[in-house]
Structures are given as C-alpha cells and as structure tokens.
Amino acid sequence: MKYAYYPGCSLECNAAAYDMSVREVADLLGIRLQEIDDWNCCGATEYFSQDELTATAVIARNLALVDPQLKQVVAPCAACYLNLKKTDRLMAEHADFNQKVNEALAAGGLHYRPGTVQVRHMLDVICDDIGEAAVRDKVVKPLNGLRVAPYYGCQVVRPYPGDENPEYPMKMDHLLSWLGAEVVDYPVKAHCCGGHMTQISEPQAFELIRRLLQSAQDYDADLIVCMCPMCQLNLDGYQGRVNGYFNTEFKLPIVYFTQIMGIAFGLDPKKLGFGKELVAALPVVRAKVNGLAAQAAQ
C-alpha cells in the first residue's frame, strides 16, 4: 500500500526518533511512504491564531503537492494531521472559502480540489489498513512484562475522532496488546499535555504535564507511548523541569508508539531513534520485557 507522507517540521529534528521509527516500521509492514516533495510547515496552532485564510492556504499547498496517483496522505504529528484534515474539511464545507484558498494557491500555480486527498494518521493506517493479523505476524519479541500507558493527547482524537471515542480512544490500546504489552488503562489518556503553553506560561503547562505523569505512575506504568512530537517533548523534555518545579521524582520514559513497535518487531533500537529521549527508555524496556535482558547481555 502506498501513501503520500507528510513528516512535518518536528520530525526533521526534535522528533527524529518518530520519523526514523515510522519509516522502519512502515517498511517492515509493507507500507510505502512517498514524502511530499518540498512540503512546507503546517503552521501549528500559531498560524491559525493570526490569519485563518493564509494559514489554510499555507497548509493547502501541501495537499496540492501530493502526487495525483496517491489518494491518501499520512501525517504522524497530531498538529500536522489536524491542520491538513481541517483544511480539507473547511474547503469542502464552505464554497466561498474554497474559492479564496484556491485563488491564493493559483498565485503559486497550484490548485486543490477538497476531498481529493484523504488525510490519515499513522496509527489509523497501522490499525485499520494493516490490521491485527499482519501486525501480530511480525512480532518476534513480544513485550510481555512491560506495562505501557498509551497516551493519545488531543488533536488526533478531537475534534475529528472518526470511529474512535474522542474521550476514550482505544486504537493504541489494541495495538499495544497485539505486541504483547500489558496495556495500562488510566483515566487521562486523552487529556492535554499543555501544547505550546510551556513557551507561554510554565506554571500552567507544568501542572498539565504533572497530572499526566502522576496518573501514569499511579497506575504503575513502566513507560508511556505517545503519538505526537509535542506530547513527547512536553512529557520527556520537560520532565526534569517539572520535577524541579513540584519537587517530584518522576522518571518515566516517553517514546513514540512506532518505537515500541520496532522493539517488538526485533528491529535495531538505534535505527528506531532510541537514545534521543531525555529519560532513557531502553534500560526500562530491557529490564521489564521477559527475555530481553538476557539477550542484551549476550
């Protein structure tokens, strides 16, 4: 199966581990990703805060650049996913808006007809298009013994939840169970990580981060897996700062769901971007997953 791929800015650097593991896992599962040539930034929440029409035109350029042979685009970042999807929807539902966006696109020699490209998140592609049997088939190192807390965050499940419950999504839970992990069922799995608030009001952001870490810890998670670069940055990158602020001692590794899939598939942790997280994940994975410690020692 072949898809257009929109990595987004975070995956180029800060979330390189996500990009690496997405590509490795996709390769193994037969998902062919064709990167959109010369894609541009989705504008995150910032462009929409300033200028809706320009924000939409900037995003629509990416949809217009999708190879006409391809009908679907995959975005691993939650903000990119939402922005691409929202743009397609806005253009489809509001004819005058569609006309204005296309007038702007025409200044760059481009055109986009809404509905032409279906916007998908990587998790959906793996769960719905590839499916349980094919995923289980690739598992060579089941994650037995590892307690994993799936963290969905906001923008993949809201406001367009698709076939998921926007407050209690299950796809990542199912996927983790196919990998043999013990899935932690905790109440805040779709709560907010604070988004860009770390840059605006640290007390507000740190409290949202603390609630998530506290809940995962209360439910005995060994590790959290996430599906968005912003969530990973806030929970992992800021974990030390949060500990300092609240005088807590959280030490919870935060990795992308595709990284932990790669471990279950027996792929090389280096190629999956392990080691880029600030709270080291591999020692925990090796200590908890039955049999992995022995293998690592050899």
Place this chain on the structure above:
Amino acid sequence: MAAATVAENNTFRNEVMAETPNGHRMLHCLQCGTCGGSCPSGADMELTPRALIALINAGQRDRVLSANTMWACVSCYYCTVRCPQEIPVTDIIYTLKRLSIAERRYKDTDAPALAKTFTDFVDKYGRSFEFGLATGYHLLSRPLSALKMGPMGFSMFTRGRMSLLPTKIRNIGQLQAIIHKAREIGARR
C-alpha cells in the same frame, strides 16, 4: 430580556459568527457551562468559554477581546466535542485570538509574540525553526527564560534534537506568492 433586544443589532456577535466556520451555531448556546467545566485551563481563565459566549451575545466587545481566556486555551477541543449544541467553541476562541491580535487588545501574555515569531519563520523559510523559536522568541520577550532553559536545551542539542540552523524549502518563492495573495484576499473585505 436584554439579550434578545441586544441581539437585534449585535454587530460584535455577527462579526464573530462571520469569522468562524459554523459560527452561527453560537446562537444556540444554552449557557450550560459544559465547555468551561471540561476545560483543562479553566482555573487559569478570568472568563470561562461559557462566560465569553454570554458576553459576545451581550455585545461586550472590549471585555471579550481583552480577556485572557484565549491565551490560556491549549486547543484541546474538549469543549468542542462536549458542547451539546455543537458550537465550535475552540474555533470561536481562534477567531477571538485573531481579533485581539489584530487590534492589540491582549495584555500580560507572550502568546501573540510566539505566534508572530513562528509565522515569521514559516513565511521566510517555509519551515518552523525550534531553536530560533526558543531563543529568538525568548530573547525578545523574556531573556531570563532562555537561560533557564539552558540545561534542557543542551540535552536536546547533544541528542541531535535541536538544530542551530533553519531549513528552507526549495520553492520558497511559490509559498510566498501564495501567502502574499492570501493576505491580499483577506484584506479585501
């Protein structure tokens, strides 16, 4: 009731509705408070989303545009999916952000500066630039924060998670032509 009479020629409400996709749903607000009760940032807001909508309905332009609600919002969309009247609360807040920025009505928040720095990078390079955002933005508004983020920035850097140089897209001219045109169309109304 006052609300009904004010509604007749409530230009502020009409403006917000016109600027928000599906904004007309606002007319159906029940003032149930589900939005504010679902908001992770509710405690940090002077006015909850519910109160904002009541004030928009009452035509209180000044109070609404200078509220901190928009800048405490983290775009989690809980209010939007829970609203029993299908009111696009998060999108209404985006509209208020735009109006507040355009008229410089915000106070005590760095959010507009962050948004400006971010979009400037996109306009110039076609990509966002995290290091520039972290440093440039902080240096502009809060120089001491850049120092505080020091050790964390260093850890990110040594793990290859922070680039010191922005990436530029190849066809930046095309993107800039699109942006230029979009702004021109936006200014037309």
